[in-house]
Amino acid sequence: MSEKESKGKIGFVFKLRNYFTTGLLILAPTVVSIWVFMQVFRVFDGILGRFYTKYVFARLKMPTPPGLGAITLTIIVILIGWIGRQYAGRKFLDLWEKAVNYVPLVNRIYIAVRQLSDSFAKGGGIIFQKPVIVQYPRKGMYSIGFITRRCDGPFCRIIGHDVSSVFIPTTPNPTSGVLVFIRQEELIRLEMSVEDAMKLIISAGTVTPDIKLPIVRLD
Numbered sequence: 001m002s003e004k005e006s007k008g009k010i011g012f013v014f015k016l017r018n019y020f021t022t023g024l025l026i027l028a029p030t031v032v033s034i035w036v037f038m039q040v041f042r043v044f045d046g047i048l049g050r051f052y053t054k055y056v057f058a059r060l061k062m063p064t065p066p067g068l069g070a071i072t073l074t075i076i077v078i079l080i081g082w083i084g085r086q087y088a089g090r091k092f093l094d095l096w097e098k099a100v101n102y103v104p105l106v107n108r109i110y111i112a113v114r115q116l117s118d119s120f121a122k123g124g125g126i127i128f129q130k131p132v133i134v135q136y137p138r139k140g141m142y143s144i145g146f147i148t149r150r151c152d153g154p155f156c157r158i159i160g161h162d163v164s165s166v167f168i169p170t171t172p173n174p175t176s177g178v179l180v181f182i183r184q185e186e187l188i189r190l191e192m193s194v195e196d197a198m199k200l201i202i203s204a205g206t207v208t209p210d211i212k213l214p215i216v217r218l219d
Contacts, residue, residue, distance in 0.1 A: 128167070149164065
């Protein structure tokens with residue numbers, strides 16, 4: 001085999017490798033999204049699907065239609081949400097929460113989950129308000145964080161300054177991070193969306209949004 005033929009075969013192998021890598025990068029988001037959706041659907045469908053299988057379709061000697069459990073559970077959640085917005089529903093929820101507060105351990109878990117869900121609801125489904133730059137973990141080093149709320153509780157009054165709570169996520173797993181309280185005048189706002197800032201964090205700085213990032217001091 002000549003040197004030219006050998007180089008041609010090596011080049012062809014490298015092209016195949018590059019095509020394979022590109023294909024994986026294209027397919028990965030779609031495949032992962034479909035897999036997550038299927039897992040969530042399977043869990044929701046299985047909660048009530050077993051009930052239909054055992055008490056309804058087993059007696060009729062018919063297979064259980066897929067998705068029936070998930071549809072039923074969705075309808076139940078919608079009905080609970082509708083009832084919760086009515087006067088009687090709110091009164092019942094108040095009584096329920098008072099009862100839960102008297103149960104040790106359960107009350108702590110319930111309160112923590114309730115506060116988390118309230119934080120999502122108050123922000124219109126988004127717990128992060130604005131992406132900002134802060135000097136962390138020391139002066140002269142900068143990290144991207146997200147304002148979660150403007151601090152106005154007893155803790156913030158003890159500090160004696162107008163501060164905001166900022167969540168600084170880790171890379172590449174943004175579900176973990178640190179919570180810091182920083183003065184308003186020390187926050188630097190990024191003129192970019194929360195989604196673009198999250199992409200920058202998850203990719204360890206390799207995926208930058210195709211927009212300008214002017215830095216503006218917060219009021």
